[in-house]
Amino acid sequence: MSSKYDVLVIGGGNAALCAAISARRAGASVLVLEGAPKFYRGGNTRHTRNMRCAHDAATEILTGPYTEEEFWKDLLLVTGGQTDEELARFMIHESKDILNWIVEQGVRWQPSLGGTLSLGRTNSFFLGGGRAMLNALYLTAERLGVDIRYDAEVVDLRIEDGLFLSAELKRPIDGTAEVRAATLVAAAGGFEANIEWLREYWGEAADNFLIRGTPYNRGSILKMLLAKGVQQVGDPTQCHAVAIDARAPKFDGGIITRHDSVVFGIVVNKRAQRFYDEGEDIWPKRYAIWGRLVAAQPDQIAYIIFDSTVVTSFMPTLFPPIAGETIAELAGKLELDPAALEKTIREFNAAVRPGTFDHTILDDCRTEGITPPKTHWARRIETPPYLAYPVRPGITFTYLGTRVNKQARMLMKDGKPSVNMFAAGEIMAGNVLGRGYAAGIGMTIGSVFGRIAGREAAKNARN
Amino acid sequence: MQEADRLMTVCNSCRYCEGLCAVFPAMEMRRSFSDGDLNYLANLCHACGACYVDCQFSPPHEFSVNVPKTLAVARAESYAAYAWPGALSGVFERNGLVISLVAAFSMAAFILGFAVINDSNLLFGVHTGPGAFYRLMPHNAMVALFGAAFLYAIVALVMSVRAFWRDIGEPIGARADGGSIFQAIRDAGELRYLHGGGVGCYNEDDRPTDRRKFYHHLTFYGFLLCFAATSVATLYHYFLGREAPYAWWDLPVVLGSLGGIGLIVGPTGLLLAKARRDPALLDDISYGMDVGFIAMLFLTGITGMALLLLRATPAMGPLLALHLGAVFALFITMPYGKFVHGIYRFAALVRYAQERRHGLNG
Numbered sequence: 001m002s003s004k005y006d007v008l009v010i011g012g013g014n015a016a017l018c019a020a021i022s023a024r025r026a027g028a029s030v031l032v033l034e035g036a037p038k039f040y041r042g043g044n045t046r047h048t049r050n051m052r053c054a055h056d057a058a059t060e061i062l063t064g065p066y067t068e069e070e071f072w073k074d075l076l077l078v079t080g081g082q083t084d085e086e087l088a089r090f091m092i093h094e095s096k097d098i099l100n101w102i103v104e105q106g107v108r109w110q111p112s113l114g115g116t117l118s119l120g121r122t123n124s125f126f127l128g129g130g131r132a133m134l135n136a137l138y139l140t141a142e143r144l145g146v147d148i149r150y151d152a153e154v155v156d157l158r159i160e161d162g163l164f165l166s167a168e169l170k171r172p173i174d175g176t177a178e179v180r181a182a183t184l185v186a187a188a189g190g191f192e193a194n195i196e197w198l199r200e201y202w203g204e205a206a207d208n209f210l211i212r213g214t215p216y217n218r219g220s221i222l223k224m225l226l227a228k229g230v231q232q233v234g235d236p237t238q239c240h241a242v243a244i245d246a247r248a249p250k251f252d253g254g255i256i257t258r259h260d261s262v263v264f265g266i267v268v269n270k271r272a273q274r275f276y277d278e279g280e281d282i283w284p285k286r287y288a289i290w291g292r293l294v295a296a297q298p299d300q301i302a303y304i305i306f307d308s309t310v311v312t313s314f315m316p317t318l319f320p321p322i323a324g325e326t327i328a329e330l331a332g333k334l335e336l337d338p339a340a341l342e343k344t345i346r347e348f349n350a351a352v353r354p355g356t357f358d359h360t361i362l363d364d365c366r367t368e369g370i371t372p373p374k375t376h377w378a379r380r381i382e383t384p385p386y387l388a389y390p391v392r393p394g395i396t397f398t399y400l401g402t403r404v405n406k407q408a409r410m411l412m413k414d415g416k417p418s419v420n421m422f423a424a425g426e427i428m429a430g431n432v433l434g435r436g437y438a439a440g441i442g443m444t445i446g447s448v449f450g451r452i453a454g455r456e457a458a459k460n461a462r463n
Numbered sequence: 464m465q466e467a468d469r470l471m472t473v474c475n476s477c478r479y480c481e482g483l484c485a486v487f488p489a490m491e492m493r494r495s496f497s498d499g500d501l502n503y504l505a506n507l508c509h510a511c512g513a514c515y516v517d518c519q520f521s522p523p524h525e526f527s528v529n530v531p532k533t534l535a536v537a538r539a540e541s542y543a544a545y546a547w548p549g550a551l552s553g554v555f556e557r558n559g560l561v562i563s564l565v566a567a568f569s570m571a572a573f574i575l576g577f578a579v580i581n582d583s584n585l586l587f588g589v590h591t592g593p594g595a596f597y598r599l600m601p602h603n604a605m606v607a608l609f610g611a612a613f614l615y616a617i618v619a620l621v622m623s624v625r626a627f628w629r630d631i632g633e634p635i636g637a638r639a640d641g642g643s644i645f646q647a648i649r650d651a652g653e654l655r656y657l658h659g660g661g662v663g664c665y666n667e668d669d670r671p672t673d674r675r676k677f678y679h680h681l682t683f684y685g686f687l688l689c690f691a692a693t694s695v696a697t698l699y700h701y702f703l704g705r706e707a708p709y710a711w712w713d714l715p716v717v718l719g720s721l722g723g724i725g726l727i728v729g730p731t732g733l734l735l736a737k738a739r740r741d742p743a744l745l746d747d748i749s750y751g752m753d754v755g756f757i758a759m760l761f762l763t764g765i766t767g768m769a770l771l772l773l774r775a776t777p778a779m780g781p782l783l784a785l786h787l788g789a790v791f792a793l794f795i796t797m798p799y800g801k802f803v804h805g806i807y808r809f810a811a812l813v814r815y816a817q818e819r820r821h822g823l824n825g
Contacts, residue, residue, distance in 0.1 A: 039524075108661055128514070317476050
């Protein structure tokens with residue numbers, strides 16, 4: 001590895017591979033350093049399943065058009081305006097072509113998956129899921145002659161005045177090796193798996209967080225870049241968190257640990273008290289807020305409680321619900337105070353007004369006279385067995401990142417563009433997605449800016 | 464079975480693989496899985512390996528999801544579970560050994576029989592012209608013996624697949640409609656689900672470089688051609704009064720030769736692919752069964768081709784005995800070996816086509 005590469009890509013997910021492939025196709029010599037072992041390669045990409053791209057007409061896999069303007073409006077809505085309009089509109093425009101470009105790199109699409117019909121028009125799904133997508137990108141990169149190293153942890157970056165010189169690669173036995181390259185593409189993700197870093201913002205609550213991706217998303221490259229003069233973007237205290245099963249593993253539980261049964265029951269904390277309107281909004285908004293809501297509860301744990309009448313209303317779950325013939329028995333199993341839980345459910349049941357249940361719209365089933373209310377889909381919990389899922393915050397990704405321009409070139413603290421450093425993917429997602437979440441947008445950011453970063457880096461290396 | 468149940472629960476809460484093949488859409492139509500359901504899914508799986516390579520939870524992940532291997536184990540167990548008569552289900556346990564013993568005894572019996580009944584001049588003599596084979600073994604004896612073996616195989620297979628069909632039949636009921644059967648014939652005929660969702664199948668590593676589909680086509684259609692050759696020859700014999708052996712350009716010989724080549728090249732390719740296959744995807748317990756069946760097909764093909772090439776020489780007698788021995792062993796072991804995979808998978812495909820037509824995938 002003593003020879004000097006044109007482009008060094010740090011990271012191994014969607015953005016990194018798109019950058020590597022696009023740089024290689026532009027004629028550059030490319031080295032990819034993936035910090036994870038081969039099986040865990042790809043960061044969060046291995047858990048993704050779709051990408052949100054604008055398109056003007058229905059296709060074989062998309063049920064209808066999704067215009068640039070509509071995409072922009074959706075983005076504006078979920079971010080509450082915390083986005084760089086010029087960059088975002090540029091990305092949305094570029095996303096149109098990505099639908100084809102990514103197929104040319106060997107990735108295959110399929111129509112939206114069972115249980116995700118609401119995304120059939122806007123999002124294109126990877127055949128076989130995110131790992132299949134990664135496999136295709138890696139095969140293409142290898143075929144094109146991109147050099148790829150696994151277990152390749154970068155422990156330091158040499159940067160002078162916005163000029164990247166080399167990276168220090170940790171060697172398996174002793175010391176480090178210097179990797180020199182004409183340009184750098186940083187595509188190494190966020191810091192969601194770095195509990196110590198999360199603790200800086202969340203305190204001890206962070207210890208109870210479950211991380212939905214691999215333990216390798218530690219944000220070390222992001223930290224180095226910010227420490228060496230790259231301009232920061234995004235709120236460091238923000239992360240995308242959903243409610244996932246408390247029985248899930250600490251890391252890498254992925255998609256299958258999620259719960260979307262909140263609307264069918266009530267949610268209580270460890271004191272058996274409700275704390276938020278379970279019927280506030282439909283998917284995906286409620287999906288995206290419950291992680292943070294649970295994070296704010298004592299010991300960062302909550303329980304979705306429902307009865308046997310609704311079991312088949314949502315997708316089957318990995319972990320079976322915990323069941324009790326009586327509320328008290330269920331409370332015992334959950335280690336909640338039985339009297340408190342009985343009281344909460346009694347009061348809730350008494351407050352439920354009659355209505356016509358329809359979980360696909362904001363229906364008229366609501367409560368009256370309790371705080372917090374349940375404003376839609378409120379039905380009495382009264383048919384045993386009573387069931388519960390324990391949930392904790394599942395951290396998906398972080399928003400803190402490096403500022404970039406339309407070339408995916410990093411901007412330094414003084415506002416000047418870096419000479420030879422580019423960023424793509426989650427490490428710069430905060431430019432476009434300052435907060436909130438829209439399904440599949442992380443992959444759009446990764447592919448669009450990965451492709452651009454690779455192309456620009458290759459061009460930069462030639463000059 | 465327990466492991467298959469656990470995996471289907473994991474897969475059903477993920478569903479990323481639903482575009483790869485028929486197993487996952489069929490799984491999504493259910494929330495819990497009876498043994499019949501699992502046997503259905505196991506036999507619907509074509510072992511293309513794509514869901515293993517594509518799965519973010521496959522080993523070394525702690526969820527340890529390995530669908531191809533788990534379903535391969537369940538599949539092999541289902542063959543034994545539905546075997547008829549039940550007393551013979553144990554044959555599946557040490558299948559490789561049983562198949563090789565049956566094959567060896569069968570071939571030895573034919574050689575011995577030929578030697579005892581015919582004198583050695585006849586056995587090692589040169590015979591040509593119509594009826595040459597029947598000088599060694601009378602046609603009626605051949606028909607009686609093979610007819611009985613074939614009939615037995617059919618009865619045993621029908622009884623087995625009936626049990627399977629009943630077990631997987633809920634909730635639609637046990638009747639199959641013509642459209643579903645036609646769909647299943649197409650799906651089986653082109654091995655639609657042995658394609659990794661479109662990218663190809665996986666065998667030795669995470670590259671879709673597998674050629675098993677091609678070799679399986681050679682084997683399967685080779686087998687059908689050989690069967691057609693025998694059928695045409697039977698028609699010739701009874702309706703046209705023309706006795707074997709036939710000239711090289713005659714239909715039975717042309718069909719048989721093409722089929723024979725298929726049965727030599729196809730099984731060879733399948734055996735080599737199996738030897739190279741990633742052990743993580745293999746059910747080691749049924750290794751013997753798989754190899755035994757492939758070897759039997761190969762033996763049938765190679766003895767048949769040798770008989771054709773050397774039928775005008777003194778080697779004809781012994782080769783005829785070997786070929787008949789191989790075919791006889793193939794027939795009587797059909798209900799108790801890997802052959803049944805085709806029957807059960809076809810039934811599962813019919814069932815799947817039915818489920819799709821009834822729109823239960825909502």
